[in-house]
Amino acid sequence: MVKVGVNGYGTIGKRVADAILKNPRFQLVGIVKYNPDYSSKIAFKKGINIYVPQDKWRDFESTGITPKGTIQEFLEESSIIIDASPNGKGAANLSLYKGAGKPAIFQGGEKPEVAELSYSTYCNYDEAFGRKYLRVVSCNTTGILRVLCALHREFNVKRARVLVIRRGADPKEDARGPINSIKLESFEDVSHHGKDAMLVLPSVKIISQAVVVPTTLMHVQYLDIDVASPVTRSQVIEALSKHARILLVNPKKTGIDSTSKLIEAARDFLRSRNDIYENIVFENTIIVSDNNISLIQAIHQESIVVPENMDALYAIANIRLPFEKVVEETDRLLGVGGLKDVF
Amino acid sequence: MVKVGVNGYGTIGKRVADAILKNPRFQLVGIVKYNPDYSSKIAFKKGINIYVPQDKWRDFESTGITPKGTIQEFLEESSIIIDASPNGKGAANLSLYKGAGKPAIFQGGEKPEVAELSYSTYCNYDEAFGRKYLRVVSCNTTGILRVLCALHREFNVKRARVLVIRRGADPKEDARGPINSIKLESFEDVSHHGKDAMLVLPSVKIISQAVVVPTTLMHVQYLDIDVASPVTRSQVIEALSKHARILLVNPKKTGIDSTSKLIEAARDFLRSRNDIYENIVFENTIIVSDNNISLIQAIHQESIVVPENMDALYAIANIRLPFEKVVEETDRLLGVGGLKDVF
Structure with missing residues (x-):
């Protein structure tokens, strides 16, 4: 299993974390949270590991959340990072990932320069294969x-x-x-x-x-x-x-x-x-x-970008499968297309 | 002054009635109202003549509105009718106007067949000239x-x-x-x-x-x-x-x-x-x-259709002015274009 960490747990991060939990090829190392808000508590109750900045450790503990580790430990334990931090923060995180030698997938709220390739599965999966930094478009x-x-x-x-x-x-x-x-x-x-x-x-x-x-x-x-x-x-x-x-x-x-x-x-x-x-x-x-x-x-x-984030993981993790197989697997695990029967 | 009656006093009717009051070429005979609601009261206080169905006369009087006359009298006293009744009701009114021998201007909520010509000033003013029934598009x-x-x-x-x-x-x-x-x-x-x-x-x-x-x-x-x-x-x-x-x-x-x-x-x-x-x-x-x-x-x-309704009145009233002069007059009286100075 490829160990994946999700940095940020907002609209995209929480959905991608859930998608990783459904996929036996990947293991969710955990998420990075910066504040102990309601979504941290729900994630904690679900058993998701929460990594926090060292100086926020006590804030989390005081609200009943025991962090799994620090951001440094998160970087060490993850083989790939999905960056789902707020628009523009991903660019600042890039140097962290580079320092830790970890590949990363960014979101469309970042400028294109953050990654080697702006990515969308139906268009350029083959180009994404084996890259170190991808940006899933918005x-x-x-x-x-x-x-x-x-x-x-x-x-x-x-x-x-x-x-x-x-x-x-x-x-x-x-x-x-x-x-x-x-x-x-x-x-x-x-x-x-x-x-x-x-x-x-x-x-x-x-x-x-x-x-x-x-x-x-x-x-x-x-x-x-x-x-x-x-x-x-x-x-x-x-x-x-x-x-x-x-x-x-x-x-x-x-x-x-x-x-x-x-x-x-x-x-x-x-x-x-x-x-x-x-x-x-x-x-x-x-x-x-x-x-x-x-x-x-x-x-x-x-x-909408959750399937593309999952496909991007296959590409960046060098999982050697044909394009159609990756899409089919992502879609099956997420239930994509299921609504077709009722429409 | 050409005597104009406005049948209906909703969104369009009340605006067209006000526009007629601003134009010295036309005299507002009055409006037709079917219910003595707040807009009837405001029109009455403004001194606008209100014509009502015979069987609603007492309803109006009991709310303090003295009607000027019945719908039949409205038709007799108007030389031209602007029909601003709810969508589809204009078609039913057409036979009334025909019976009274009065030309009429309908709104875009009616089917095109209600009139001889669907009308928009910048496109077909010249074709509208001298017609008996016009429809100002929506x-x-x-x-x-x-x-x-x-x-x-x-x-x-x-x-x-x-x-x-x-x-x-x-x-x-x-x-x-x-x-x-x-x-x-x-x-x-x-x-x-x-x-x-x-x-x-x-x-x-x-x-x-x-x-x-x-x-x-x-x-x-x-x-x-x-x-x-x-x-x-x-x-x-x-x-x-x-x-x-x-x-x-x-x-x-x-x-x-x-x-x-x-x-x-x-x-x-x-x-x-x-x-x-x-x-x-x-x-x-x-x-x-x-x-x-x-x-x-x-x-x-x-x-937006108020200027076009006013232009249509010129055409149907056979006021022999060139197109540009009609548009200029309507626009000047309504203040069309005035916002240009502040934009």
């Missing part, structure tokens, strides 16, 4: 790239325009807005998602823009894609349906036409934390005309 | 058509794709959602806006889709437009800036990057009911590449 970029690469493989994508309708905050983030507004994500002409996607898929011209809306559940994306030659709608549906991480939902048949109903379905399906690992493409919105494809999809910002 | 369609026709005039628009990010409800509609969701507007592949816009501008292929979000203030639209030949960004900005009903806002310079800040600006500017009659195009979002133009704009759903 939730929206992962959602965009899954569709683009699924289509690129079959039809040669030339150009994509993306409008991201971003959720304002995650469910737990009760201090963030907007409360009653539609807001531009930035003062710039484009958002970072397109640029980021092009790091992974440089042969395609990808331009994205983003607005932020008052909801916490999922992002919604509008994709407008040009491919090299004319295609039919059924070819597009077939190409997307081949991939377990892309689920087509027909609103007329299922009644599911919103992010809130998707999350309710995930709750009823007993997905842990109502996570939806799959891109949800609303099937009715797929419009194909000549060599142009457009669609609207929903992306669960909290969990 | 708020989103008006917002789309202003931009398309402003560009069409200069560059020959060939094709447009539109994504509408719809506000969930108007500020007063406290029973509507969504509260925490991004929802498809329909189970169909496209929304009605594109089809509706093509009734007005049939030479352009316009396809629209729509999602609904939890906010009440304004719609936001993403437009992706192909024109016949390559253009430059400054040509596009110049073409849009010629039109008082299209305002460009630079978020970096003004700090205004959201619908809530736009509404706050309209409140500070002392616009009545914080109305924004202008399309607000976020200047930073304008991307021009070869013969493709894209932009993001905000549309104030409650008031």
Whole structure:
């Protein structure tokens, strides 16, 4: 078993830690926590080892949490680190990992320079193999790239325009807005998602823009894609349906036409934390005309990158398996695609 | 003075009634109300004549409102009717207007067949001239058509794709959602806006889709437009800036990057009911590449059609003025474009 440590236990870290616990190839060394908050307590009660900064040891003990060790010990005991610390902190951690000689996987909130490769499974798994530092691109970029690469493989994508309708905050983030507004994500002409996607898929011209809306559940994306030659709608549906991480939902048949109903379905399906690992493409919105494809999809910002983090572990751990086998194993252990039966 | 009656006193009716009061060419005969609610009382206190169904007369009197007359009298005293009744009720009213021999202007919530012509000032004012029944297209369609026709005039628009990010409800509609969701507007592949816009501008292929979000203030639209030949960004900005009903806002310079800040600006500017009659195009979002133009704009759903209703009155009343003069007069009386000085 490959020993993996998770540095940070927020939205992504806690989900990746749970995913590691489900995978017999990997052993969860433990997590690093900087404050003894409720999530530390829940992790401790679940039996997850908690590593803390030396100077915080007493704070943890005084709230009933016995740390397993210090951050130094965490680094020594882990063979690979998944860095799930807050945006931008990963870059500061890089020197720690380098000092300890440990490979690491970073998240999309970090600048690309933190790693050797910006990564998304459907696009560049083979390039990730054997690298020391990977960066799994952010939730929206992962959602965009899954569709683009699924289509690129079959039809040669030339150009994509993306409008991201971003959720304002995650469910737990009760201090963030907007409360009653539609807001531009930035003062710039484009958002970072397109640029980021092009790091992974440089042969395609990808331009994205983003607005932020008052909801916490999922992002919604509008994709407008040009491919090299004319295609039919059924070819597009077939190409997307081949991939377990892309689920087509027909609103007329299922009644599911919103992010809130998707999350309710995930709750009823007993997905842990109502996570939806799959891109949800609303099937009715797929419009194909000549060599142009457009669609609207929903992306669960909290969990969408979990499968890609797990795949990245295989690559960085040098587990010599073909791409398809890795994806199949990750998906099976997480239950990816299972919702297909009820949609 | 041309005598105009307004049937219905909801979101559009009350604004159009106020606009008529500001215009010396027209006399507001009064409004038709079906229930003596708070808005009837406010109109009554403002001195607006209220016409009611015969069988509701006592209900109005018992709340302290003395009606001016019945609906029959309203029809007799009006030379032109603006129908601002709830979606779909206008079609039922058509036979009343026909029976009384009165021309009428309907709103975009009605089916196109209610009128001889679906109308939007920047696109087909000349065709509206002298007609008996007009239909002013809906708020989103008006917002789309202003931009398309402003560009069409200069560059020959060939094709447009539109994504509408719809506000969930108007500020007063406290029973509507969504509260925490991004929802498809329909189970169909496209929304009605594109089809509706093509009734007005049939030479352009316009396809629209729509999602609904939890906010009440304004719609936001993403437009992706192909024109016949390559253009430059400054040509596009110049073409849009010629039109008082299209305002460009630079978020970096003004700090205004959201619908809530736009509404706050309209409140500070002392616009009545914080109305924004202008399309607000976020200047930073304008991307021009070869013969493709894209932009993001905000549309104030409650008031955007008021100028077009006023222009339609000129056309239907056979007031023989050139198009530019009508638009200038409507805009001056409503203060359209005034916000330009502060943006």
